[in-house]
Structure formats: structure tokens, C-alpha cells
């Protein structure tokens with residue numbers, strides 16, 4: 321099933337992080353996301369026309385994160401939003417990170433991102 325059609329599940333402490341080979345396979349299902357820090361994080365940079373469009377996306381991101389119970393790290397530099405996903409409770413990546421990443425890309429506000 322597409323990551324974007326799934327729902328985040330609560331992570332148990334002690335669950336191992338996703339193995340590197342699974343991370344690479346999961347990244348293949350996403351657009352513009354890349355692994356970082358020895359495949360314990362995934363990152364994407366979204367660039368918008370201006371600050372207003374960037375913040376429109378960030379506000380939609382906040383709503384999505386609350387709805388999923390899984391919260392990305394992000395920084396805003398005027399028209400650019402850097403988003404990093406990882407699962408604190410497993411110390412690396414879980415399916416939840418890929419679910420939120422796929423759903424971020426589907427947000428209407430994300431459509432304004434420059435290619």
C-alpha cells in the first residue's frame with residue numbers, strides 16, 4: 321500500500337529502527353526525499369515563491385503532524401522549508417516517517433513548491 325494511504329501507528333520503545341536496505345526501498349516510493357545521518361533521518365527541502373507560501377505549507381504540516389501523532393523537525397528560511405523526519409522512540413527511521421513524508425507531498429500547500 322502507498323505510504324500516503326496509511327496511518328501512523330504508535331511506536332513501541334525498544335523497536336529497532338528500519339534497516340538500511342528497507343530505508344532505500346522506502347525512499348524509492350517517495351519524491352525528493354533523501355536519507356541522512358547514516359540512514360537514521362530523511363530530509364527534503366521545499367522552496368516556495370515567498371514566505372507566505374512557505375508558512376502556508378508549515379501550518380498545513382503542523383495540522384498533519386498532530387493528526388498523525390508524528391512530528392517532523394523543520395526550519396524556515398524565508399521561502400525555504402527544510403523538513404527532517406525521524407522517530408525519536410526508535411532512534412532512527414520507522415514506517416511513520418515515510419507515511420508523514422508521503423502525506424506532506426500530497427498536501428495542497430505542497431503543490432506550490434518549486435521544482
Ligand SMILES: C[C@H](O)[C@H](O)[C@H]1CNC2=NC(N)=NC(=O)C2=N1
Nearest residue numbers: 330389390391392406407408409
Ligand atoms: C506518545 C507519542 O506517540 C510519541 O511521543 C510520538 C509523538 N511524535 C513523535 N514524532 C516523532 N517524529 N518521533 C517520535 O518518536 C514521536 N513520538
